Structures are given as C-alpha cells and as structure tokens.
Amino acid sequence: MDCSSSCCSLDLVAGNGCTLSVEHRAALQTSMVLLKKNYKFQRVLLWGKIFGLNRDYFIAQGRGEDEMLDKKNLYSFNCMDWFLLPSATDSMVEDAAIAAKRRFIGDPSFVYERLEMSEGQGGAAEGEATVSEERRLAATVHQIDEDASVVPRGAFVKSPRGLVHVNRSFAGLSHSEAKKLDSFRHFRKAKNPNKKSIEEMGDLSPAIDFLDTLSDDIPEGSWSLQRECAGNVCVLRSLLWLGLTFYHLPMTPQHGYIYIGDGTKNLNLPFML
Template identity: 45%
Template sequence: MDSESLLLSLELASGSGQGLSPDRRASLLTSLLLVKRDYRYERVLFWGRILGLVADYYIAQGLGEDQLGERKSLYSLNCMEWSLLPPATEEMAAQTAVVKGRFMGDPSHEYEHIEMQRMTEGDRTYEDEVVIQIKEESRLVSVIDQIDKAVAIIPRGALFKTPFGPVHVNRTFEGLTLADSKKLSSYFHFVEPVELKNKSLLEKADLDPSLDFMDSLEHDIPKGCCWMT
C-alpha cells in the first residue's frame, strides 16, 4: 500500500477482517510520511502486519528512484517509531529456517536451536550437541524477504522501464481491463527477474521491454497444489 493512498487502501483491505483501529491508521499515515522525508525515499509502502504473542510488527518498505532497486524494510511496534532492518542474506535464511511457531513480538528475543555438529579432538571425531542462538530480528528479515519473493506481485503497466535502466511508476496507469485482470500474464513478480534472463531472444521477441521486464505469473508452477479456475 502506497503511503500516499494509505487510508483508502486500508479501507479496501478491511473486508478481510484484519483491519486497523482508527488511532493506528492515523499514526501510520503521519509516521510513514516522516519516514519518507527522513530517509529520502521516493515512495514508502505499508507492507503489512506480522502478528506476535507480545506485540505485532508493522512493516514498511522504502523505495528509491529505481522502483525495482534495493528495497529497505523497516518495522515498528507502535506505528510511530520505525527501525531499519538489515538486508536479507542466504545465510540468514538458512539459519532461521529451523525456527517454527509464532513470532514473540520482541526483536531482541533469541530462539535456541540444538543441532548435532561433528567435533574433532586429536585423532578422535565425535558428534556433540551445540546450542545456536537465533535472534527474532533475523527471522523477521528472512520471513519478509521470502514472502516478497513468493507473493509480491504488480499488474502489468503499473511500472515502466526507461531506456536508461531505472524503473519508474507509470502515472498514466489506471488499472487493468476486466478481460486482462483475469489473465495470469497480466501480473508480474515485484522482484528482480530470474526466469526472464534465461529466455531466448525468440521468446522475448513479442515482449515490450518497457513493460515486460519482470517474471510473469503465467509460467509459475505451484508447489503442493494446483491453480483453481
């Protein structure tokens, strides 16, 4: 949700039964504008909320001039004070994958994971239990990154790529037509393309380089289920 149209977006999303209280909405509207100013972001998006046992995490993301460039994630526990999260890494994802269950709602909380590691002492090799401390902040970073890669999507035409490389918001975009909105090819993953780079020149012949510069949902293969039509 773009911070500039946050109240309308929250109204539309409240039909799912997961709305925000009026005071939370007011705090978000004010604080996200300050985040945009203080961090000098081109756009600030309200990513959503992750429920915790003690408190909930409210997540926002800041975008620079290039909309497909590096995305900065921030979190808040009260919708007023925001903290910048570090970038996600593969090592962080592997380390936090062993943590299951609900978030605590405390970024300084440490999970304990016991794993068997091979130890060497002289000529003797044996396995011993090692306790690994995993911070909830790292888990939060990893989960946000995984969700972005899996389900962050954008309609075709909402962004356009200039001949010089940067991706900008298409100010003339007014939404998809009813017919196009029913097609998976009308939606893209809102992350750096992976499959597109592996396509041949023949496969790219019918693509518009200013609009079709991300991976389409058309060729996604669902895991563990199937598309419903």
Template identity: 65%
Template sequence: MDSSMLSDSLELVAGSGIILSVEQRAALQTSLVLLKKNYKFHRVLFWGKILGIKRDYFIAQGRGENEMQDKKNLYCFNCMDWFLLPLATDSMIEEVTKAAKSRFIGDPSAMENEPCNSSSESDCSWFQTTVTEESRLAVMIHQIDEEVSVVPRGAIVRNPLDLIQINRSFGGLSYSEARRLDNFLHFSKAKNPKKTVLEVGVVNQTIDFPDVLMDDIPKGSWSLPLECASNVWVLRSQLWPGLTLFHVPMAPQYRYVYIGDGKKDLDLPFML
C-alpha cells in the same frame, strides 16, 4: 500501500478483512510522511502487519530511485516509532531457515535456537544456530517480497537506464484483463527468463521483464482474481497466506499488503 493513499487504500480492502483502527490509521499517516522525509525515500509504503503472540509488528517499506532494488524495511509496534531492519544476507537467510520454526512473539531481541537431535548437550551447544526475532523478521519480509510480491502488468516499467520505476501512464487493467493471472507479475527479479526467440518477440521488454504468476510452481499457488465490493479485484497467495493484492480495473489503483503470522504453507505442493 503508498503512504499518500493509505486511507483510501485501506477503505478499498476493508471488505477483505484488512482493517486497522482509526488510531492506527491516523498514526501511520503522520509517521510515514516523517519517515519519508527523514530517510529521504522516494516513496514509503505500508507493507503490512505481522501478528505476534504478545505484540504485532507493523511494517513500512521505503523505496529509492530503483523501486525493485532500493528498498529498506522498518518495523514498529505503535505505528509511530520506527526501527530499521537489517538487510537479509545469504548467511542470515540460511541461519533463519535452520532455526526459525515457531510463531513470532513480538520481541525483536528474543532468541530462537536450531533444534538439536543429538543426545549430547556439548554437541548441541557446538552446532546449534541462534538467531534473533529481528533477523527472522528481516528474512521473512525479504522472502515474501521475493516470492509473492505482485503488481498488475504495466504498473512498473524499466527505463533506458535500467531503473525499475512506477509507470506514471498506467491506467489500470481492463475488466477482462483483470480476470487472468497472466496479467499479474512478480515484483522481483525474474527467475524464469524468456527462453525462445518467439517468446522474446511477443513480449514488451520494458514492462514484461518480471515473471508471470500463471507460471508459478506449484500450479494453484494463487487464487483467481475475485471481484469484491466497489469493483475491487482481489488476488491472494496460497503459498504465503495473508499476502493480498487489490486492483481497481480501469484505474491506476493497486497495492499489495501482507497481514498474517509470517508462516509459509510448506504443505501446499502436496495439497494441490
């Protein structure tokens, strides 16, 4: 959610259970503006909230000239004092995947060890991987952005300099378009590029470069767009429960936000 539209955006999604207190809203509106100025971001978004056992993490995302590539994530506990998260490297992702199994606590310095199946204590101490909760947080945000961040078709555009930017002329999907998953795209680098000449010929390369949600595997990873109060259309991820996109048809209002415990539903392919 863009910091400049935070209050209006939260009002639109309140019917879906995404609610922040008055104090949290006021603090975020002030601190996100300062965050944009201090870090010289082009935009700052309220990315979401990770529910911890002792404390919750509030997440902000700063974006640069290239909306898809120039991203930095920050966290805080009081909606005011922000801390920069490290970039999720390949080695960090591998370590976190091995070690992180439990819920977030709410302590960035907390350590989590990879489970050891050996009966020898010396073997476990030699092979075990240890990661901090801060590293887990960075990796989880990266994975959610890569796998389920979503925008309406036409909301982002690739310019002649190959920069991914907000489409200022986007006026929203029509009501009929908003009912179909093929009008919602991943906000990440395409993993399934168009293969045939026919497919390439019928798409607009300036807006259709990301993957389409309807092609996701397993099928059924997304709820069908659901109309809520105030003509807000809501789309929810089943793979990462807590990721929600809202869009107002015939208007340039759209945002995705994540509020959940940071757990991916690994059983989803067996349930569909």
C-alpha cells in the same frame, strides 16, 4: 500499498477480515510522512503487519530511485516510532529457518535456539544454532517480497539505464485483462527463464515485460484471483503466504498489496492443491 492512499486501499483488501484500527491508520498517516522526509525516500509504502504473541510488528517499506533495488524496511510497535531492519542476506534467510514454524514473539532481541548434530573426529558432537527475532523478521519480510509481491503488467518500467521506475503512463488493466493471472507480475528480479515462443515474444516489450508472471508459479494454483465489490476490484490472495492480499482497480492506476498474518509459510500447499 502507497501511504498516500493506504486508508482507502485497506478497505479494498479487508475481505479476509484483516485490517487496521482507526487509531493505527491515523498514526500511520502522520508517521509515514515523517519517514519519507527523514530517510529521504521517494515513496513510502505500508507493507503490512506480522502478528506476535506479545506485540505485533507493523512494517513500512521506503523506496529510492530504483523501486526494485533501493528498498529499506522498517518496523514499529505503535505506528509512530520506527526502527530500521537490517538488509536480508542469504545466510540470514538460512538462519531464519531455525524458527520457520514458530510464532513471532514480539521482542526483536529474543533469540531462537536449535541444537544441531555435527560429525567431528571424535564422533557426533552437539552444536547450537541461534538467530535473533529481528534478523528473522528481516528475512521473513524479504522472503514474502520474493515469493508474493505483485504488480499489474505495465505498472513499472525499466529505463535504458536499467533502473526500475513507476510507469506514470500506466492507466490500469482492462476488465478482460484483470481476469487473467498472466496479467500480473512478481515485483522482484526475474528468476524464471523465458520459455515463450518467437510469436509470443513479438507481443512483449522489454521495457515492461522484464518480470516473472504469476501464472508460471509452481505449484500451479498458488494464487486465488477474484472480483469483488460488484466486480469493480480485482483481488489476488497468496495461498503460499496466507495473509498476502493484492488489489487492483481495472481502468485506473490504483493497485497495491499488503501482508497481514503470522509470518509463517504454508509449506503444506503442494499437498492441499
């Protein structure tokens, strides 16, 4: 969620009981302004908080000219001192699977280890796979963004140059649209091939319909869509990444998401539906 409105937005997503203290909110208001200036970001977002056994990680996300591709993630323990996370790669995501089911410690230098068996010329041999918690943190933030970052349809627009920008003319979804899961999109590069009919394609605009819809997610039922605050706020919660909450105020451009959780994926979801 945008740092300029994070204090009000946090109250709208606090229905699951997760929020930030008054001290942390005050620190974020100051430090995020400095982040935007020092790193020359166009926007800075409060991405969320990942619980650790010893310390918790606060995550901020800075965005540049292209909202989708020009992103940098930073972490902090006190909401004042921020450290840049490395960019996640495919190999980093694979390595992070070593500790996929373990809790974060709260120490970026901590190393997770796992013994692996490999077949060599002389028979089976033991090898050791390792990954640091900082690299695991970068991979986890990337995975959550890929699986569960949400925006309303029309909130972002793709320019003729292929750059993705905030749609300044977006006035929000209508109350009827906000009740439908297919009115919301994954904020990532499209992965699902377009399977719509020619008749359905006629109602789409290439400038705003370039993202995957949440209603196409597998398994079906990965999202909980609710209306809260006397029906004035639309709230989406991910059941795959428990702790990811998105909000939108219909008929206004206000929307955002935040993750507050332990950073582990709900791999049992297909068996729970």
